[in-house]
Amino acid sequence: MLGRNIPYQPTAGTNLYHAEVVSTKIAVNMVKRSRRPLLVIGEYSGEAVKYLEDLKIEKVYTPREMNLLALIKRVPREGYDLVMFIGITYYYLNQGLTYLKHFSDVITLTLDGKYVPNAHYSFPNMEENEHLEAIKRFRMLLDNL
Amino acid sequence: MRVGRGVKRLITPTVQSKNLKIKGNISIMGFKEEEDFKPKGPNPMPKVTDLRYWDFKLLNRYHPFYMPVCDMCCLCTFGKCDLGKGKKGACGIDMKLQQARLVLLACCIGTACHAAHSRHLIEAVIEKLGRDHPIHLGNSIEIEAPIVRTVMGIKVKTLGDLEKVLEYCEEQLTHLLSATHTGQEGSVLDFESKALHAGMLDDLVREVGDIAQIVGYDMPKGEVDTPVVELGINCIDRNKPVILCIGHNVVPSTYIIDYMEEKGLEEEIEVCGICCTALDATRYSKDAKIVGPLSRQLMFIRSGVADVIVVDEQCIRVDILEEAKKTGSVVIATNDKMCLGLEDLSHLSEDEIINRILREGAGLILDEDKVGKVAVELARIVFKSRRAMKERCLPGLEEIRALANRCTECGWCNRVCPNSFPVMESIVEAKEGKFEKLADLYRRCYSCGRCESECERKLPLVSMITKVGELYHTLEFNVRAGRGPIQDLEIRKVGAPIVLGDIPGVVAFAGCTNYPNGEEELALMAKELLERKYIVVAAGCASMSIGMWKDEDGKTLYDKYPGEFKAGGLINLGPCLSNCHVSGAAIKIANIFAKLPLEGNFAQVADYILNRVGAVGVAWGAMSQKAVAIATGFNRWGIPLIVGPHAIKYRRLYLSDGEDFQVYDRKGKKVMEIDPTPEHLITAAENFKECLCTIAKLCMRPNDISKGRSMKVYHYVTLYEKYFNCMPPDLEKFIRTEKDIPFMLKDKIVEYLKEKGWKPRKEIPQEPTLLY
Numbered sequence: 028m029l030g031r032n033i034p035y036q037p038t039a040g041t042n043l044y045h046a047e048v049v050s051t052k053i054a055v056n057m058v059k060r061s062r063r064p065l066l067v068i069g070e071y072s073g074e075a076v077k078y079l080e081d082l083k084i085e086k087v088y089t090p091r092e093m094n095l096l097a098l099i100k101r102v103p104r105e106g107y108d109l110v111m112f113i114g115i116t117y118y119y120l121n122q123g124l125t126y127l128k129h130f131s132d133v134i135t136l137t138l139d140g141k142y143v144p145n146a147h148y149s150f151p152n153m154e155e156n157e158h159l160e161a162i163k164r165f166r167m168l169l170d171n172l
Numbered sequence: 173m174r175v176g177r178g179v180k181r182l183i184t185p186t187v188q189s190k191n192l193k194i195k196g197n198i199s200i201m202g203f204k205e206e207e208d209f210k211p212k213g214p215n216p217m218p219k220v221t222d223l224r225y226w227d228f229k230l231l232n233r234y235h236p237f238y239m240p241v242c243d244m245c246c247l248c249t250f251g252k253c254d255l256g257k258g259k260k261g262a263c264g265i266d267m268k269l270q271q272a273r274l275v276l277l278a279c280c281i282g283t284a285c286h287a288a289h290s291r292h293l294i295e296a297v298i299e300k301l302g303r304d305h306p307i308h309l310g311n312s313i314e315i316e317a318p319i320v321r322t323v324m325g326i327k328v329k330t331l332g333d334l335e336k337v338l339e340y341c342e343e344q345l346t347h348l349l350s351a352t353h354t355g356q357e358g359s360v361l362d363f364e365s366k367a368l369h370a371g372m373l374d375d376l377v378r379e380v381g382d383i384a385q386i387v388g389y390d391m392p393k394g395e396v397d398t399p400v401v402e403l404g405i406n407c408i409d410r411n412k413p414v415i416l417c418i419g420h421n422v423v424p425s426t427y428i429i430d431y432m433e434e435k436g437l438e439e440e441i442e443v444c445g446i447c448c449t450a451l452d453a454t455r456y457s458k459d460a461k462i463v464g465p466l467s468r469q470l471m472f473i474r475s476g477v478a479d480v481i482v483v484d485e486q487c488i489r490v491d492i493l494e495e496a497k498k499t500g501s502v503v504i505a506t507n508d509k510m511c512l513g514l515e516d517l518s519h520l521s522e523d524e525i526i527n528r529i530l531r532e533g534a535g536l537i538l539d540e541d542k543v544g545k546v547a548v549e550l551a552r553i554v555f556k557s558r559r560a561m562k563e564r565c566l567p568g569l570e571e572i573r574a575l576a577n578r579c580t581e582c583g584w585c586n587r588v589c590p591n592s593f594p595v596m597e598s599i600v601e602a603k604e605g606k607f608e609k610l611a612d613l614y615r616r617c618y619s620c621g622r623c624e625s626e627c628e629r630k631l632p633l634v635s636m637i638t639k640v641g642e643l644y645h646t647l648e649f650n651v652r653a654g655r656g657p658i659q660d661l662e663i664r665k666v667g668a669p670i671v672l673g674d675i676p677g678v679v680a681f682a683g684c685t686n687y688p689n690g691e692e693e694l695a696l697m698a699k700e701l702l703e704r705k706y707i708v709v710a711a712g713c714a715s716m717s718i719g720m721w722k723d724e725d726g727k728t729l730y731d732k733y734p735g736e737f738k739a740g741g742l743i744n745l746g747p748c749l750s751n752c753h754v755s756g757a758a759i760k761i762a763n764i765f766a767k768l769p770l771e772g773n774f775a776q777v778a779d780y781i782l783n784r785v786g787a788v789g790v791a792w793g794a795m796s797q798k799a800v801a802i803a804t805g806f807n808r809w810g811i812p813l814i815v816g817p818h819a820i821k822y823r824r825l826y827l828s829d830g831e832d833f834q835v836y837d838r839k840g841k842k843v844m845e846i847d848p849t850p851e852h853l854i855t856a857a858e859n860f861k862e863c864l865c866t867i868a869k870l871c872m873r874p875n876d877i878s879k880g881r882s883m884k885v886y887h888y889v890t891l892y893e894k895y896f897n898c899m900p901p902d903l904e905k906f907i908r909t910e911k912d913i914p915f916m917l918k919d920k921i922v923e924y925l926k927e928k929g930w931k932p933r934k935e936i937p938q939e940p941t942l943l944y
Contacts, residue, residue: 037588
């Protein structure tokens, strides 16, 4: 895919502070080092969600269990230090994440196959099959910890 | 001062008496001039800070939640300043302050738009009818202007009175806009209070504008059975000269329609419109048609069906001249907000103007009197030369296939699409002569044209989508003509059921067409709510979008549901201006049902609405600055709102923590904790399912009686089960006592509550208020 670390929607960035692109290995290390990670799963994860559903990490399904923005508002208060997101409408997640970017110390990581500039860390833009392989590898590496 | 002949005869012998003393007011022609204009009530004509105490009450509960679009501020030449990671700009501003300032700026822009529009309307109708022309909205509406009464503390009786309201608003707007200057407000809460003030002014000027045009152009005055009018591209007869009016200001359209009627040309010419001008034209005349909301603007222009395009103001494609040139349509600009660099031809005669526009392709006519003849005669002339061309403006299917084969499949069209629709995939299929995906795209696309701007092969993507869409879809729908205000009589019937919760809620669909998934979703939301006996009202582009769905019998929702303000009623209020009638209805409930005095009594009325009136606004496709002003205006009245996912780009929501609220119970004379209703003042939903469930939740109010609350809980639970296959995860927050549990779902809910460790509340407030 062209422009791996250009925001999937090119105008999604906020000019100065953009997510660092990470590999699956770095993402796994981030999870390993966090004290209290949270995984937020949206409705549009597709096949990838199969590999994440039974992870032994706290999970919230949005919007079924909680509105994304209400969740983003609560996360700093509840003591999570790492929040991961997958399967949420791209521009909606990207915009909502600016709250955590500017007004909290919570680290955010997006696991979609699209680069989300307003997270702290993000997977790069990937084709669908590439992304699925990345999620499988992410899961495999986590299991092997 | 005019004095009737009969009165003169009466007064003369009296004034000839000696030692005559007259006390009190002399009422001539039924008007007590000075006394009626003296604002009444605790807070008439509030200044910027007069209602701050109310705003702070709201903001203390519903905290501003900011989502910055940019890390920087670039408003002055000290900058640009980096405000990220807790930094301050050169003037001391920080990120939250900057967002609050931008929200205020957006609200001011929206309010100014509506104020200028209303000013224009007032001037036009006063010129036509005179300042003393009375405001009379029919025998079913005594509270002619509930927002004016509540905010200004006056009753408006004539068109001239409306000017006083505009003067107040224009003065306040100047103060508000000045607060966005460098080095002004330094408090987030005060910026938000000013934004709420701008929203309230926006509501006020919209009421002024709509009353002016209802009275001035004899539009429906709250009639229940306004005519059903045609909507959709295929409703327009291409074999006639077509005049397309785009924008929001009905004045030029009225001249066009008047001229047509004067010359008996109604059958010969098609007059149609896009956006609110269309809605107002159909309130003025049954001969006008509606092409559609904003989402169909570029598609219809590209189709080349319009021979003459008349633009007025707001939400018009700013590249209209360039687009019209491609199809040979001529453009007439009619408003000082949109001059397009054209020479003002107003000083010429109509025939001279026609000749000039024929030569140059476009013209500006600021003297609207002349637009009627010019537009109509131009249409008749231009049509003759464009007749054959109309069929060639859009590419045929073979040409679409050939164009598609030039696509390099770079994928950037998908990426620049605001919704990331599968544009590329649709074009790839079109290479093989398969157009189904393009046809599906047509249903959801709102023709912003960003894909075309990005395409490295310069493919006319919008034209390709439009052509396929027109071939594959029957683009003929219905919408009810905008009726304007809700009648006092209707409020009397439904006020109690709404307040007590017997009617599950009033849902007002407003806003633009920046939908995440096409217009149909809005219609399906309305359908779901109508089937559940909510009252559904709509205005602006939303009211047209709701008409753009048909059931298997070919009926739109406007064909199926009555236009009465009652359970299961679907009301088209009218254009964007008519959103004021939503707040107006809530205010009337406070006055008619609860006997609250209105004049200058904003905070008390808003407090009542917040705690008792189960109304919620839905701006599913909110896009413009006007939309954020409308939303913020609703909020100050205590009416919560749900916006679509794109609308979080407005940068600010008002969200509570979702925990118990505090109120003062006037009856129990104590402060107490209550359930968090309404949970948020403005929140966003990601998709259709979430929006529907949130609507049900936000209709709940602290003052619901158990029977009413149980009905609202029933809808909340059944909607959640229908769309998410589970119970609402926060249901226990909204069940106050066992009496709130709907009988039909008792076992299920009781079991659920047991799992959650729910305990009933010891007491429920009888007269909750935030004003303590």
